[in-house]
Amino acid sequence: MNTSIPPSGLPIAAVERDTGLAKDTLRVWERRYGFPSPARDSNGERVYSADQVDKLRLIRRLIDQGLRPAKLIGLEPAALSELLGGLGTAHPAADPARSAQFETILKFVRLHLHEDLRRSLQQLLMKLGLQRFVGEVLAPLNLLVGDAWLRGELEVPEEHLYTEQVQNLLRAAISSQAAASEGRPRVLLTTFPDEQHALGLLMAEAMMVPEGACCISLGTQTPLDDIRNAARAGRFDIVAVSFSAAFPARLALDGLRSLREGLPGETSLWAGGAGLQGIARKLPDIRIFDSIDELPDALRIWREAHPAPAQE
Amino acid sequence: MNTSIPPSGLPIAAVERDTGLAKDTLRVWERRYGFPSPARDSNGERVYSADQVDKLRLIRRLIDQGLRPAKLIGLEPAALSELLGGLGTAHPAADPARSAQFETILKFVRLHLHEDLRRSLQQLLMKLGLQRFVGEVLAPLNLLVGDAWLRGELEVPEEHLYTEQVQNLLRAAISSQAAASEGRPRVLLTTFPDEQHALGLLMAEAMMVPEGACCISLGTQTPLDDIRNAARAGRFDIVAVSFSAAFPARLALDGLRSLREGLPGETSLWAGGAGLQGIARKLPDIRIFDSIDELPDALRIWREAHPAPAQE
DNA sequence: TCAACATTTTGTCCAGGACAAAATATGAAC
């Protein structure tokens, strides 16, 4: 009759899976800070209560946001939640109708309603066209999904579902537009190693292809050397790199600087994504995008500065 | 000029990521069997050579197939590869044209050609119809992909790409057929906890929906209690559970027995998937499917045994 | 404002002992 899990507590391996904190880390926190302080079973092995795991999850999320364990571990769960809330990106509150649509879409994600999700997105895409769809729907939706994820309202499978559906939609839309492959400028898109998120790339491509640019995507996780070589070999005009919020800003800066040096002077280097927020101007000769909406304008400016394909 | 990784060796954390073997396991193997025997860096930390990691990967795959470490660790890499080759499912070698198509599709998977992959599958689906597509294309293709994965010819992202594209295709096809939702029998589809593969479920659904069955999928990883409760509450005629090759047969058997006891006698319990190969007859009152092609016939037989919806 | 240096924090690594769960071998009973 009772096959369900006894709600007594979780062993350390399960906590590692649930929170993403390594077993070594869990043990060393216990030694240093006194938290978590799991009970022990009859074999002397750690047994973590659900409360402790919840608090650990909160701490993990905050650490991912750049806060430090020592400042967090003493706090009450309520205080941690509050911190998380405060960190959530302030949403510019688009018009209420659109907001309601977003909530509906988020509901579909939460409930795993693949079909409904796909249909809603498809409808919005048809209604707005590709570029406005990316700028007005996907950009804010990504923020919402990111926040929900941060708060723990979404789990891995839900986030995955959202990403895959959006990718499928974008790929289909882009490939239907990409007829004229001889466009200008020639843009190379990719991400750095350790950056796995392909969504930013696709969104950038979706903004540029309708402007007549010739976009080639290398996908995610391209080593710096390979980016440099590909840019040279393919005579690209622009190299565009995307960074998700999770990407360590430090790595991004170093990498961009190094890449800039390795590229020919006439090749532009563009970078964007949530991982670059707030670290602008510091980089000479690199165009940092705060918003994906700036892409079409940037393309037009590039064209004015590089007129006349001539022959070559 | 040289930002690339020095090919000297990998630290233990990287080996854990690459091979899926826990750090503790790597260390205890070294202690017990003398393999792997990594070099040490200036801090005394383990540095694994590429050769050792390759051999570890082979061993890992063979262990997943049910072999035991002690028998494997002494063998040469060549012998390990041979073992892996021998284990590959013997493929019934369909007609050569179809085989060539499969190879093309596998090539698309390897090269991350999302669009080409989607299009090839879509064409086959259109040509064959949903049921034949599942039986004649997806079933053998899954074996091929599984083998390639076993051999290390595919990595996680490739396997993922394949799965997602197939899922999208099947979901779209199923939802376009599922108009008449009042069909019979009422089938509840799901997997056990720890079984994450949803493809088998979708394929089963794709075989049954065209026969007029009313399929409700709970998705993957449903606790046994929840399956039982859902089956009772929804007055289902059939509960269908799917197991991928990676699922431990022992768990499957125990779980199925336990579930059979918890279900009303008039509810049929069906189970299938690569995880159940070779452990047939042992289970009374449970229908084990060796091949997904048996589903339509099984449905017809069920209908003959349960005629006349009467009223209710 | 930035760069260079000193200090603290923090995650990961190590050794080697222990033990339970899984797999296998052994034997009894039908």
Add this chain to the structure above:
DNA sequence: GTTCATATTTTGTCCTGGACAAAATGTTGA
């Protein structure tokens, strides 16, 4: 021979407590 229960081996995971480098932070001087 097959099925079941029981002994034995194999194997993965957990434990403690020490160590240290990389990252983050604080400090100083141009």
